[in-house]
Amino acid sequence: MSSELYAVGLNHKSAPVELREQLAIGSDDHARVLAGLREQAGFAEIMVVSTCNRVEVYGVAGKGFAPERVLPVLAELQRIPSFGRQHDLVEHAFVRAAVDAARHIFRVTASLESLVVGEPQILGQVKDAFERARENGAVGPVLDRCLSLAFKSAKRVRTETEVAKGAANVSSVAVDLARTIFDPLTGCTALVVGAGEMAEQAASYLRTAGVGELVVINRSAPRALALAERVGGYHEPWER
Structure with missing residues (x-):
């Protein structure tokens, strides 16, 4: 099986704030978590977007990849044993693959999946997450292409539509x-x-x-x- 693009995580639509807060990744832990997820969850490429409203992993993986393992691994890396078991997370997690994953990444970056649609912060947050992943050698050709197009698309959404009109957070x-x-x-x-x-x-x-x-x-x-x-x-x- 060839490599596939995945989006796995929790957001304000799928999980309570208490769970999102505990899985949130601080700036000091970002490199450690990227390395751990890459090794233990089996990603060839990976980036993590962690904000107030979402903890989402975007990555590329091949044969044998088990997306249901991603959040339990993240919980273990964050030293949260009570959320480390798969059944504690499955009801709150979402998984997107291939075109659906790309579509989700584009929508998040364009603020179409934000709690307040059109809010301007998310584009910068995704860019920061992408740059951190690239600095840590976790970005390959698939994520690079996908995110480059997502950033261009988000800019067009803001300039060519009414989505950002009166935008707030x-x-x-x-x-x-x-x-x-x-x-x-x-x-x-x-x-x-x-x-x-x-x-x-x-x-x-x-x-x-x-x-x-x-x-x-x-x-x-x-x-x-x-x-x-x-x-x-x-x-x-x-x-x-």
């Missing part, structure tokens, strides 16, 4: 909704749950909107404290 939409309900926000206290990219965006938007106080909570107290300091808020324990 989830954080800005949430703050806009808060302003319609509580405006002005100057006398309000806002609770930000989490300390990742989306949480920091929300905190920044809230500050710009003039919120009175910002409280940050997260399972990791050091991360909550760091975010609170960056946005001029304070943190509270996850469990009180």
Whole structure:
């Protein structure tokens, strides 16, 4: 059997945020995870897109490849034993192959699969993931061609359609909704749950909107404290 293109992962449509957060890959772990997935899951080429709304593996593999092994291997690499068993992940995972995989990659890159369709961040996030994979020697001719075309397609979608008109992201939409309900926000206290990219965006938007106080909570107290300091808020324990 010749090599095939695959897209395997979790996203906001298929999996709860708690699972996506635990499988998310930090920048310091990216090279290690790429190498581990390539060796243990059997990819010839591989890249991983890890954002607030998705953890998706795009890769090329040949005979004997078992796509159902990808997420359990990722869980093991992330040292999450409770999610390392196949039956814990199968109901939340998606698998695309060949043309379907390419179509999915194109749609993700063009922000057609985003929680807020048309949001601009995803294109940069996919580009960053591609560059990291290339820097680690994980990109071959298939991924290179596929992603090059996906980037060109995404640019055309943004310039030739109305998809990006008035585009926002989830954080800005949430703050806009808060302003319609509580405006002005100057006398309000806002609770930000989490300390990742989306949480920091929300905190920044809230500050710009003039919120009175910002409280940050997260399972990791050091991360909550760091975010609170960056946005001029304070943190509270996850469990009180």
